[in-house]
Every structure is written in structure tokens, then in C-alpha cells.
Amino acid sequence: MAQASKSALASEVLLFPEQPALKAIYDTAPIGLACLSPDCRYLQINQRLTEICGISVENHLGRFVRDCVPALADSVAQIVRSIMETGEPVVGIEVVGQRADQAEERYWVTYWHPLRAPGGKIVAVNVAAEEITERKRAELELREARDAAETALRRLRETQESLVEAEKLAALGRMVAGVAHEVNGPVGNSLTIASTLQRKSEAFASEVSGGKVRRSSLNEFVSLAGDASAQLIANLSRAAERIQSFKQGALDPGQSTLRRFNAAELSEQLLSHLDRECRRRGIALELRLARALEMDSYPGPFGQVLTHLVMNAMTHAWPDGAGGRIRVDLRSAGDDQVELVVSDDGCGMPPDVKLSAFDPFFTTRRHHGATGLGLHVVHAVVTERLGGRIRLDSEPGAGTYVRLIFPRSAPRSDD
Template identity: 65%
Template sequence: MSNTANARPGGEPAAVMLFPQPALQLVYDTAPIGLACLSPDCRYLQINQRLTEICGLSVEYHLGRSVRDCVPALADSVEQIVRSIMETGEPVIGVEVAGQRADRVDERFWVTYWHPLRAPSGQIVAINVAAEEITERKRSEQALRQARDAAEAALQDLREAQASLVEAEKLAALGRMVAGVAHEVNNPVGISLTVASSLQRRTERFAAEAARGGLRRSTLTEFVAAINDASNQLVTNLNRAAELVSAFKQVAADDDQSERREFDVGELTGRILLNLRPEFQERGITLNAWCEPNLRMNGYPGPYGQVLTNLAFNAIAHAFPDGRRGAVDLTVRAAGPDHIEVVFADNGSGMSAETRRRAFDPFFTTRRHEGATGLGLHIVHNIVTERLGGRIRLDSEPGSGTRVQLLLPRIVGEQSAHRSAD
């Protein structure tokens, strides 16, 4: 072994080298990575041109000078690593270093490996440093992160837009239901107003005749009969209006709250259909419904009502377009001890294979030119599978109508509730 030593400024020996200087220099000059050898007091004993890229100083300038003289920004970190190696004798691997030279505007990155260099006696006499530039990799990682962040932001924007459209679709369905209920309520209220006005006029005439003292028994009998008839009509029509308003209020209240509770499926279905019938009657579509009595469900009445409402309006818009008439059959019955089957079938125009395949996709619609959003059946699918923990199946053929089968658990599982909350 040669005892060749590099000299510091001032003539002090730097460190004992453990292999011939020419061989060491050849390794340094041809290495594809940055190499250096540091003394225990952090002075450069050897360095190759590749590593001087970190600070932009020459090889000659480094030799004999301290790290603090050459790269002051990294001096504290380097000195800490060297102290650790001197104290423990263990190498330090994979330390990333970032730097920006004064003559360049771009930041560059290296990953460094630090190993002790020992004399034959085992004493650590220097520290070998290898530095691999990873600037391109770091830039690629940064670009990937930026692309990922941009994609996540776009996805969040899309989710927010979808949520807004879903809410708009719900409000649109509620608005259509309100219009139908308002039209239906107008009939009994209008009849009641007519009867009440007629009764008021007859009462005024009866009072005038009684005031003149010429009241006959036949007049009194006729007036009592008229009051009885008017009262029956008023009670019948106002009860009808009150029933519609009550059903709508209950459905709206269920839609407005998301708490689970136990409810009678048939009773809730009846209230929902009471609000939907006006829309079907206006379009000339017959709505037939049969619900098995005493079907109890522990779940979410609002989402269940939303499913029926969306299925109804989807049938009106797509199964019976352009004023076409037809019929819709709704059947609700038990499916074993743990499930309830809901079948919503129409005899409308049906779906092609492609439409059937994409029926539950968000934003897919065949009537976008008429303002459809393509979210009605997508909402149905999400509510049934996520909120209610059930399964949904759609069967349809062109010209043969559409059949939607829902299989819902009588008790909505906690797993479904957690998925909904997420």
C-alpha cells in the first residue's frame, strides 16, 4: 500500500490513502457518478469532475479545502453525517441532497452514499462519498405529483358537478310531483269552492225569506236537503285534498331526512303513488299497484320513495314518449323472511341492447335533446345498492316494455349505512 497523502493549504497532511494514487484517480475520472473522499474533519482529499457539478467549482479548488468553504449550504448536514460515521463506524446510505448553483436557475438533486475508509489497523481515516444525480427522476416525480393533483382536483370538480346535477335531478322530480299534486288538489278544492259559494247564495235567499215571515215548510225541507248535500260534497272533496296534502307532506318529510326508521312499505308506497297518480293520469298512463299488507322495513323511507319517484318519471319520459299511452304495474311483496321484492314494469317502447347495457351509467340518456340529464336511473342504482343495501335487475326488449326488479333487505345492514355515510 502506498502512503501517498494530499496536502491541505498550508502544507498539513490530509489523510493516508489506502491504494495507489493513479488507480484511485482513474476510478474517479471514469466513474459515471460523483465521487469524493473526505477527511474526518470534512476536507476534500479527492473529488471527481462529476461531483463538482453540485457547486460548480473546479476539482483543484476543492482539494484540501473544507466542505464549509465549498458548499456552505450543505456543510451542517455533511458534518453531521461524518460525525455519525466516525462515532458508529456504520455507513449512511440514501441521503438526498438538493442544491442550486449560483450560475444556474434550476435546482438539481442527488442521492448520496457515505462509507468509512479504514486503515489496515481498522481506524477510520476518511469517508468515501458517492453521489448519483436524480434530477430527472425528481422532476418526473414532481410532474407526476402535479398531474395527480390536477387529476384529483378535476375528479373532485366532477364529483361536485355530479352531486349538483343529482340534487338538481331530485329537485326536478320533486317539482314535477308538486305540479301534479297541485293540479290534483285543485279539483276537490275547486269543487268545494263552487259548492260553498252555491250554499252561501242559498243561505242568503233562505235568510231573506225567513226575515219576510213567509217561510214555508217545503222551503225549509229543501234548504235542509241542500245543506246536507253540500256538506257531504264539501267533506268528501276536502278530505280528498287533505289526503293529498298529507301524503305529499309525508313524502317530502321522508325525502328531507336521512335517518333510518321502521316503516310499513305498503303504506309508504301508497302515499308515494298518491302523489304520482296525477302525472300518470295527465299522460293517459294507467298505474296499477298491488302491495302485500304488513310488510315492515327498517331502513330509509326517503331514499325508497326517491327510487319509486325516479322509476315513475323515467317510465313516463322514456317508455311512453310523444304522448304514447300505456300501463305501469307496481308489485311489492315479501321475498322470503329477510327481503322485499319490488317490481316496476311497463308495457312501453322498451330498450335496445346498448341502451339496456348503459341504462345505469351516469349522464347516459337517449333524450338529452329534451333536457334529460341521464341521472334518473343512475340515482336509482346508487340508492338501491349503496343506501338500501339491495340488488337491482333490469330486463327490457325493444317494443316489449321494461321490467325493473328490486330486492331489498327488510333490515338495512350497517355496512350499507356506513357506505352511504362515506
């Protein structure tokens, strides 16, 4: 009786037992096809399904899914039950498993549709399965490649940030060395003058204690004391200016505080220690600084930008060592902005160099020890720290012109 019932159901469901052409189309379809009974038995299986799943018709036809594919039985029963209850198809369900004859993981996407009798009753569920193993593997490889690329990019950015910080510290070191060199001169001179004054004072005191002070000795000592005092004041004032420039501009940009300062005075102090090096190279450093330019900004980053630009011109504008002119213009640009222009009459830049000038690690003098981070640091500090903008113009043989616009009141840092 049970066998007769199965045969009757199969006859009701399978619509082409007497139509060889339809049977051939079903069996040669490029995707796997199967027909399941409401109680999840295989009523029909095409040739493609046996190929992609590694199964045979003889071992599955008429048998329950739970007996043939135990791992998928619960999911299949749930989908079939949903279709029987709602009458709605279930499409795009991805299935992961193994072929019956292989251990490797495979992927299929399946589509489930109700099969109705002429009266409208759902008598079975048609299943279409397309193997997407290669696509899933390609997606997995692409995801792994993307993850590897993102990791490499993150590490590159970390390396770049560390190198940029190293370049900032190197610039700070150059400034410290320059200030130390400038301070050493006046302090050394002051020490010599003070030592001379001390010896003269001791000699004069000896004459006074012996009661043999002559008018000429007194006049000589007074004159010497006056000259020594004047020289001490001049030298110590010069040293104080250099120390002040160091205090104003050598702060680390990450820790610099927002405060008011005179941009012209700071610029003059910062560039004073580069003037000696410019003269040594035959470069004239011209400063045109509008006075009374008060800014509420970050003096450390401001000084770093200015120093970088002048040193960049010193390094790159005259590769043949011929020397020339660097001009620094600082002026007001309206009520709430300041304009800083650093220009030179050197060799200029060809278009490709100009295009890449602010790129990290780009330099035309790597064999001379350049890192290619100077202008990149300038761009980052100007745009990110000082809230300004920067423009570079240059032509071969016509020098280089760098124009910066800063707000008088810099945006507050979130650091």
C-alpha cells in the same frame, strides 16, 4: 511538515497513483466520486463530480469542505464523524443545493463508505453522488398534477352533490305541483258546492222568516243539503288524501325521520297524482300492492324513489309517444324485507345504456331537457339511505324491469 503529512496521507489513501487503468475508471465513472479525509478535506475528485456539481479539481483538491461548500460543511462533517466512530456506511442521503456555476436548485443522492488501510484503520471516506434533479422535478410535477387532479375531483364531487340536491328539489317540486293540481279540483268543486248551498240556505231562511214555507221548498232544500253534504265530503276527502300524500312523501330526505308507515297506502297516495299524467300519455298505470306492509323506515326517500322510477318510465320507455303499461308491484320478501318492482313494456335499453343507467349525468334524452340524475339519485337513496339494493334488467324491445329490496326496518341515519 504539514505539507509532508498531507502527502503521506494522500499516498496512504489513494490506491491507484501508479495504476493508470484504475485512475481512468475512477475518472470516467458515470456517477460523481470523491474521497474525503477524516478532517473533511478533498483527497480525490473524479471528472463526473466536477460535471454534476460545477466544480474544478484544482479549486477543491486538498481543501476543506467548509472552504469549498460552506452550506454543506456541517452535514458532511456529521456524516464523516459518524462513519469514523461507528465504521458503518451511510447511504441514500439526499442533498439539495446549487451548482457552483448556476443558481437553480439541484438534487443529489449520496452514498458514504469508509476507506480502510490494510491494517483496518479508517483513513478516509469514499463518497458517491448521483444527480437526481430530473427525477425530483418529475416527482414534483407528478405531485402537483396529482394535487390538481384531486382538487378537480373534489370540486367535481361538490358540483355533483349540489346537482343531485337540485334534482331532489326538482322532484319535490314536481310532486308539489302534481299534488297542488290534484287538490285544486276537489277544493274548487267544494267551494262551488258550498257557495250554492249558502245561497239556497239564505233563500230558504228568507222563506221561513216570511212564514211562507211550502212542503215542496222544504223537501227541495233537504234534498239539496243532503246532496251538497255528500259531495263536500267526497271532494274534501279526496283533497285530504292528496294533502296526506304530500305530507307523507314530500319531506326532504336529508331531514326525514325514521317512523312506521304502511308502504302500500303511501305508494297508492303518492302515485295517485301521476295517474292523470299517465292517462294523458296513453299509459296504463297498474298497481299491485300487498296490503298491511308496515315499514319502520323513511317515507320521504321511499316515496322519492317510487316517484322517480315511475316518472323515468313515463319519460324514457316510449320515446315515440305510443304509450303502454307501467306496473308497480309491492309485496313482502320474507319476514324482514319488502320487494318493490317497477316494470314497463316500453322500448327497453341496449347493453351500453343499461350498463351506464345509474351513472350520474348519463341520459339518452339530454336534448329533451333530461339531466341524467334520476336513476343515480334512486340508486344513492336506495343503497345509502334506505339500506336496500337495486337491480335493473332490460333488453331492446322487451321493456325495463327494476327490482328493489328494502329492509322493513331501515338503518338509522347518522345525520
